[in-house]
Amino acid sequence: MPLDRTSEDLLAAVHASPRAVGAHDKAAWVGLFTADAAVNDPVGSRPHVGTEAISRFYNTFIAPNGIVFRVDRDLVAGHSVVRDLHIATTMSTGATVVVPMHLRYDLVETADGWRISRLAAHWELAVMVARLLGTGTSGVLAGAKLGPQLVGELGIGGAVGMMRALRGVGGHGKRLVRRLFTAVAAGDTARVHALLDARTEIQLPAGTQVTVGEFAERAREIQWSKMIAAGRTVSASVRIGDAHGVAFVDFAPGSARIAAVTVFLDTVDD
Numbered sequence: 001m002p003l004d005r006t007s008e009d010l011l012a013a014v015h016a017s018p019r020a021v022g023a024h025d026k027a028a029w030v031g032l033f034t035a036d037a038a039v040n041d042p043v044g045s046r047p048h049v050g051t052e053a054i055s056r057f058y059n060t061f062i063a064p065n066g067i068v069f070r071v072d073r074d075l076v077a078g079h080s081v082v083r084d085l086h087i088a089t090t091m092s093t094g095a096t097v098v099v100p101m102h103l104r105y106d107l108v109e110t111a112d113g114w115r116i117s118r119l120a121a122h123w124e125l126a127v128m129v130a131r132l133l134g135t136g137t138s139g140v141l142a143g144a145k146l147g148p149q150l151v152g153e154l155g156i157g158g159a160v161g162m163m164r165a166l167r168g169v170g171g172h173g174k175r176l177v178r179r180l181f182t183a184v185a186a187g188d189t190a191r192v193h194a195l196l197d198a199r200t201e202i203q204l205p206a207g208t209q210v211t212v213g214e215f216a217e218r219a220r221e222i223q224w225s226k227m228i229a230a231g232r233t234v235s236a237s238v239r240i241g242d243a244h245g246v247a248f249v250d251f252a253p254g255s256a257r258i259a260a261v262t263v264f265l266d267t268v269d270d
C-alpha cells in the first residue's frame with residue numbers, strides 16, 4: 001500500500017537518526033528533537049529530557065561507539081513510527097554487541113518540519129550487559145570505561161537512573177503476555193477476558209480503540225517472536241493474518257494488571 005505524504009515525511013525524519021549516528025554528527029542528531037523532547041533509552045531508565053540532557057546522552061552512549069541499525073520493519077500510525085530492529089554497537093575497545101530492540105518515535109510538526117518529541121527504546125539492559133561481558137576482555141574493559149563516562153556526563157543521579165532499567169515487569173510480564181497471546185491465538189475468549197478487563201485500553205491497529213472481545217476476534221491466530229521486557233512494558237514482534245507488526249503491552253504501576261495493549265501493524269505482507 002503506498003504511503004501518504006505525512007507518513008513519508010515521518011519516516012524521513014526518523015531515518016535521519018541512524019544517518020546522523022553513523023556519521024557521528026552530534027548537531028544533526030540532537031537537532032532531530034524538539035527542545036522539550038524525552039529520550040527513554042532504555043525504557044525503564046530515567047528519561048533524558050530537553051536539549052542539554054539529550055546532548056549529554058549523545059556524548060555518553062553514541063559518540064564513543066560505532067552503531068549500526070539493522071531494521072526489519074518500519075510501522076507508521078498517526079504521528080508515530082515504530083522500528084522493529086537489532087542494533088549492533090561496537091565499543092571503543094573493539095567489543096561488539098547485537099541487541100534486539102523495538103523503537104518508538106512520537107513526532108510533532110514544527111515550523112522547521114517534523115521533530116521527535118519522544119523516543120522510547122525498548123531493549124533489555126541485563127541482556128546487553130551479559131552479551132558485552134560475554135565478548136571477553138574487550139567487553140569487560142568496555143564496561144569498566146562506561147561507568148566513569150556515565151558519572152562524568154550524567155552525574156551520580158544519572159548513573160543510578162540508568163540502573164532503574166534493571167527493574168520492571170521482567171520475566172513475569174513476559175509470561176503473562178505469552179499467556180494472553182496463546183489464549184488469543186487459540187480463540188479462548190474466556191481466558192482473554194480473564195487476563196484483560198474493561199479498564200484495559202486496547203488499540204488494534206494503533207489509533208483504533210477496540211473492546212476485549214473485538215481484540216480476541218481480530219487477533220485470532222496471532223504469532224509472536226522477539227519479546228522484550230523494558231520497564232513496565234513488554235513489546236513483541238507479531239504477525240496477525242498477512243500483517244506484520246509490533247505489540248506493546250503496558251502494565252499498571254505497581255501491579256501485574258495489563259493496562260494497555262497497542263498493536264502497530266503494517267497492512268502489507270512483504
